[in-house]
Amino acid sequence: MSEIKKIKNLKEFSTSADRFEGANLLCPGCAHSIIVREVLNATNDDLILSAATGCLEVCTAVYPYTSWDASWIHIGFENGSTAVAGAEAMYNALKKKGRLKQPDREPKFVSFAGDGASYDIGFQWISGCFERGHNMMHVVLDNEVYANTGGQRSSSTPIGSSATTSPAGRVSYGEKKNKKDMLSIMAAHGAPYVAQVAPNKWKNMVKAIQQGFAVEGPVFINAMSACTTEWKFAPEDTIDISDMATDSLVFPLYEIIDGKKLNITYRPKNVIPVEEYLAAQGRFKHLFKDQFKYLIKEWQERIDSNWDYLQRREEAGV
């Protein structure tokens, strides 16, 4: 039986035994470490982990050091999900053959990857893992950009964001394409549980992770990871920016069960204008020039329309 951690308050949660050490090279203010800690602290079960090439990987396993006090593997940029799927297959094989060293313990299998490693280059591998139904959780550390390599656009980069390969300039407002809807795509794989979470809403997030651990089969978690370096805000503002993202509904929190039933899991008491969220980050600074201001209005309309869509799906139970 899997063991779900009881959580009373943030202090107890944040100081409980840690399998991800604070000794790592992530930027001050990086949300990755908050997300990883919330995932790992959501269970007392043993963990078999992987990370795709990216910020998390290069900052937590630099020989001869490791920040991981649970078995962890990195192979490459695109195949972190399949690394864990292979380990899960070996677990099943050794279980059948009676060769597990600790046969009474059931580890959880979790792969971490950025949006580039999930939405773009690793997409096929994740799709394969989900189609085959491995008992694993894939967590996207979604900072909407190739942060590790210095801020190039990914298919998660939102419209109007200035990235190094889609820079804002004299005649361009930056990224031209809207963010890819990965949650719908992964739900369409028939995954038993997919959810969008944010580390600032930590209780909501831990609940989603625990629900993910409780189901059999592949689970997809898209975790917003505010990036102080590429979103361009002060390191101490990570949680404030994250609150603006969830409270403006730019980053709505919801889950889809068995690919068919959508539930909104967080409803802000006071919805704030999208403009406030955009204004707080350097990556959207140029949108406030006269020539590009129309995009802020379009942003608000798009977010309103998406929220309306999510509510209608929830209401219809689909």
Place this chain on the structure above:
Amino acid sequence: MAFDKMELRDIEVWDGNFAAAQAMRQAQIDVVAAYPITPSTPIVEGYAKFLADGYVEGEFVMVESEHAAMSGCIGAAAAGGRVATATSSQGFALMVETLYQSSGMRLPIVLNVVNRALAAPLNVNGDHSDMYLGRDSGWIQLDAYSPQEAYDLNFIAFRVSEDHDVRLPCMVHQDGFMTSHTAQGVKTLTDDVAYGFVGEYKPMNDMLDLDHPVTHGVQTEEDWHFEHKARQHNDLMTKVMPKIQEVFDDFEKLSGRKYNIVEGYDMDDADVAVVCMGTSVETAREVAGEMREKGIKAGVIGIRVFRPFPFMEMAEALKGIKAIAALDRSSPNGAPGMLFNELSGVLFSQKSDAALSGYVYGLGGRDLTKAHLVDLYNELQANADAGKVLTPLQQFIGVRGPKLSFL
């Protein structure tokens, strides 16, 4: 036991693919992650059928690409158990990134490579382009010339690869179609004897040992990367050959079938020799015998262990030979052939004055005929008599149009 043993006849009629699949079954692999590609597909299909019929107990993961196949194998091997798969050609090329990753992570994995040409132009037939593509990847590469050898070398591969002093992945090569799809008599081992030879898998740094968490696949930059690569090269250069020889010896005691790191045929008193790999070795042996009837002291050297390259063993084998042909079944695309280059290094270091010439042949499944080899041996004899290479250093055999030669 949740799986059944299979009763085999002492000699079965198997092609190379089925022989490899049978060896994989008998090795009781824990995880096979695979993706089909011609001409290696029947290995994967054969294994799937064994599973469907209850002769295999492990996990069989049919993934969505060869890159994912090797990625899954890496995850499974790091988790701690016996792992193998099969591929060819484009699939092998797609795997290349993960080949370097698996060897650098020191994970024992056995990969059956059914050799096939590389596109473009697309071609499904046998040559050694894929085998050559893997030669700097840090894997051990064994070459089988027949279904029997494809069967035997699989057992040997597991033993060498999984040895705790080695911990390096190992490829078993066979020629596409000529070996993989040509049925021959294969002397079998019983399931118990075969598994007894391969032995139980002994995990090391296994992720599934939950009391001892491990970190696999770390980052190293200029401070440590070189040491890791140097250690891997050191082990390939110093530990692998003695281990292969030891396992060859054990296998001979078990089966009576003797394998050598460099296979020499009619080499004791030879003046001229052809050095080649794969099915061409058998053709060359037959022609060498016929040349001897005509008074040419012809020999053949087959390379059994392609990586690590048997440099000193080759130096010994080539001692006293007057004229040598290096046969490369892969387009060098702008250079002398790989075997020509390796043998040049061997001969130069030994201050040999042997006349070495290079030949490129058999690309995309083009036949190497006995007539080609008769001509070749005659050229070698002329070189031996003259004490130097009389032809261009690089010649193409069997290609249409005017004779192609370079250098």
